[in-house]
Amino acid sequence: MKFVANFLSKLIRFIYYLIIPGLILQGCSVISTRTITDEVPAQLSRTLNSPSLSETLQFLSLDARIEIDTPDDDLLLFANISYNNIDTLTIQFKDPLKRKLAKLDVFNDEFNFWLQRQGKYYSGVDWLELPIGYHIPLIPIQDISRILIGLVPVKPQPVSYRSTFDDYKRLIKMDIINKNSKESIVILYGRFKQLEEHYWMPTYVKINYDQNIIIEIHYSRFHLELRKLT
Secondary structure (H helix, E strand, O other): OHHHHHHHHHHHHHHHHHHOOOOOOOEOOOOOOOOOOOOOHHHHHHHHOOOOHHHHEEEEEEEEEEEEEOOOOEEEEEEEEEEEOOOEEEEEEEOOOOOEEEEEEEEOOEEEEEEOOOOEEEEEOOOOOOOOOOOOOOOOHHHHHHHHOOOOOOOOOOEEEEEEEOOOOOEEEEEEEEOOOOOEEEEEEEEEEEEEOOEEEEEEEEEEEOOOOEEEEEEEEEEEEEOOOO
């Protein structure tokens, strides 16, 4: 029971380290990806000039292995992630033995969070305020689904986003700055995998916080369904 209690405490910290900053999550074991070289720029140029994924996404599922390194402790989690359109996101968190720990549902600017081991539910339009010992820049709930899969938030927010793209117009870096506190998060995207003719997705995400917190996310087992624009 002590192990379970400690792990749940770490999980709650993780939710604040990762989900609040918006990164939020998908992928899980090491996978083989296609290496992009200068031999294919014409193909990528064509495939990336297409309707955005946020416009055409109907369903997306993936797995994630999540490694968190903090000054206090390290934590390993696994997650199953699914999207029903870009604004409806579900994340099922699991411990290293793949036992269910918690479930997070995000719809537009609202969230529902269920601590399954404790039978506790939380919901609302503002993130929970728990004393965790770290100051995390607040990322609006509606931005999380996009940031997790390497899409730039589209609406003006109380935080500032600075995006960097590679030669193929893929997002490779995002700097997030709290305009009030000036605290920042740096998110790096890489190891892109082609999911469909027009879309590439990062299989590796690294998040760096001001307080020496590093989160690495490895994505795998992608399943993508797109809808046609009328």
